[in-house]
Amino acid sequence: MTPPMDPAERPPDAGTGHDTIEALRALQERSRALIELLPSVTYVMEPDETGGALVYVSPQAQSLFGYPIERWTSDPDFWRSVVHRDDIERIEAAWQAAGVDEDRYTLRYRYVTADDRVVWVQDSGTMVRDPEGAPLHWLGVIVDITDRIEVEWELRRREAILHAVAFAAERFLVASRWQDVIDEVLAPLGDAAQVSRVYVFENRQRDDGTLVADQRAEWVADGISRELENPEMQGFDFYAVGYGEWADAMRNGEAVQGHVNEVNERQQDLFAAQDIRSLALVPVFTDGGWWGFLGFDDCVEGRRFPPVEVEALRAAAGTLGAALRRESAQQALREAEERFRTLVEHVPATTHISRLDRTASTIYISPQVESLLARVLPGRVAGGPRPVGEGAA
Numbered sequence: 001m002t003p004p005m006d007p008a009e010r011p012p013d014a015g016t017g018h019d020t021i022e023a024l025r026a027l028q029e030r031s032r033a034l035i036e037l038l039p040s041v042t043y044v045m046e047p048d049e050t051g052g053a054l055v056y057v058s059p060q061a062q063s064l065f066g067y068p069i070e071r072w073t074s075d076p077d078f079w080r081s082v083v084h085r086d087d088i089e090r091i092e093a094a095w096q097a098a099g100v101d102e103d104r105y106t107l108r109y110r111y112v113t114a115d116d117r118v119v120w121v122q123d124s125g126t127m128v129r130d131p132e133g134a135p136l137h138w139l140g141v142i143v144d145i146t147d148r149i150e151v152e153w154e155l156r157r158r159e160a161i162l163h164a165v166a167f168a169a170e171r172f173l174v175a176s177r178w179q180d181v182i183d184e185v186l187a188p189l190g191d192a193a194q195v196s197r198v199y200v201f202e203n204r205q206r207d208d209g210t211l212v213a214d215q216r217a218e219w220v221a222d223g224i225s226r227e228l229e230n231p232e233m234q235g236f237d238f239y240a241v242g243y244g245e246w247a248d249a250m251r252n253g254e255a256v257q258g259h260v261n262e263v264n265e266r267q268q269d270l271f272a273a274q275d276i277r278s279l280a281l282v283p284v285f286t287d288g289g290w291w292g293f294l295g296f297d298d299c300v301e302g303r304r305f306p307p308v309e310v311e312a313l314r315a316a317a318g319t320l321g322a323a324l325r326r327e328s329a330q331q332a333l334r335e336a337e338e339r340f341r342t343l344v345e346h347v348p349a350t351t352h353i354s355r356l357d358r359t360a361s362t363i364y365i366s367p368q369v370e371s372l373l374a375r376v377l378p379g380r381v382a383g384g385p386r387p388v389g390e391g392a393a
Contacts, residue, residue, distance in 0.1 A: 041142035043072075045125070047135050054079070055137070064144055066114025084110035084118065095125075103127035108145070120149040154306045160192035161312035165319050172323035176330075179217070186219035189316055193309070196224045196299035200284075200320070201236065202292040211247065212237050213292060224299055227274055242266030250283035251290045255310050257281075260302050277302040280310065282317040286324045294320060 041064060044056040057072040071078050080088055087109035098105035107123045125140035168185040175181040182200065190198040197220050201213040215233040220226050227233050238247035242264060246256045259278045260271050270276070280296045294317040296305070305313070353364040 040144075041121075043138075043140045043142070045138040045140060047127075047138065061142075064113075064119065064142075065111055082111055082113075084112055086110075098125070098127075103129070108149075118146075119144060120146045150306070154308050157193060158308045158312045161189065161309065162315065164188035164192040165312070165315045168316060168319045169322070172319060172326075175323075176327075178320065178323045178327060182217040183219065185320075186217060190219045190221060190296075193296055193313065195296045196221045197227070197295070197297035199227070199295045199297075200292065201233075201295065203290060206235075210237060211239075216292075225275065241270065246281065250281060250293055253283060253285070255280060255282045255314060257305055257310075259304070275299045278304070280305045280313060282310070282313045284317045284321045284324070286321055286328060288328075291321065291324060293317070 038058075038060070041060045042056075042058040043054055043061075046053050046055055053076045054073050057069055059069060061067070061072060062069050065082060067078075067082060083091065091107060091109055094105050094107050104126045105124070109121065109123065111119045111121060113119055121142045122145045123140060123142045125138045128136045128139050130136055164185075167188055171181040171185055172178060186198045186200070190196075197218060199215055199219070200217040202216050203211060203213050205211055213236045215228055215230075215236070218226060218228040238244050246258075249256050257278070257280050258267065258271070258276075260268075260276065263271060274297065276297050276299055278298045278301070281293045282295075283293050284291045294313065296313065351364075351366040354360045354362050
């Protein structure tokens with residue numbers, strides 16, 4: 001068996017020149033094809049004083065962010081125009097620190113796409129060095145983690161909303177009227193749901209039977225206009241302004257969502273007047289049926305409220321409904337007691353209620369007892385004179 005030829009002894013035409021270049025070119029093409037098939041963005045960045053300048057970005061960047069590849073590599077500052085402005089300083093600081101102290105970094109940050117969406121990414125980079133240890137370039141991979149981030153946020157918001165619901169239940173429990181504590185309750189709900197407004201509407205019927213709703217309470221975030229004093233929010237006629245389908249859905253126990261890009265032309269007017277980008281409405285029920293609704297406006301971002309968040313908002317509406325039912329029950333009890341008192345205090349007899357225990361202590365005795373005792377024990381009732389000859393006892 002002939003041993004392999006030493007490369008130093010191989011003649012010039014034995015594949016060390018043109019063939020090697022072609023082999024390297026083929027390997028490069030295969031590597032590029034592999035990179036461009038991956039579900040991620042690959043890039044090469046040369047280190048500089050700001051962290052690095054892009055020299056290569058894989059085509060997935062255009063699919064993910066919507067901007068032509070040429071813009072990424074032709075303009076060193078292009079990335080700053082498409083990264084979320086709140087993340088730029090953090091990214092630059094991390095790149096500079098990695099170039100000095102370490103050979104790798106992992107960052108989470110946001111891009112704003114060509115169609116104005118926000119995409120969260122995880123960006124992992126590794127420094128490639130020459131045999132002497134001098135830095136050559138950063139090799140990085142960007143992965144879209146928007147779905148993962150949204151799930152994490154949904155769970156955190158849901159947990160925060162449930163904490164706000166627990167606080168609401170506690171406040172409603174000690175309040176005699178839900179109106180006395182509703183402002184305290186709405187603020188934590190608004191903060192937890194990260195919305196611009198939270199409000200309560202109560203339904204009523206006009207004399208002609210038309211269903212309308214009156215706004216009864218409201219919380220707004222900083223910089224958001226209040227609508228509680230808006231006369232159009234009193235006697236709000238669902239059907240007259242194009243919200244009849246929403247009223248029907250809530251009457252059936254369904255939550256309702258609206259997005260500025262999805263509502264019809266008549267609904268657009270209300271959205272525009274109140275700067276609403278998206279909203280969610282969850283019905284409130286009492287023993288008498290559909291009482292009204294709890295509403296949430298987002299005036300900053302048009303978004304869909306995910307199912308876990310809607311269910312948490314339902315819990316908040318359920319807490320309000322429970323408070324209303326308790327108040328209704330207490331009012332019915334007071335009215336029943338008043339009717340009982342009126343009845344027993346007008347019959348020609350003394351009525352009393354005593355405990356079923358050893359003491360048989362009296363809980364209630366009607367005022368007729370005074371006239372009865374006045375006849376049986378004259379002078380011992382209502383501070384009158386005592387019978388002659390009796391002692392002080």
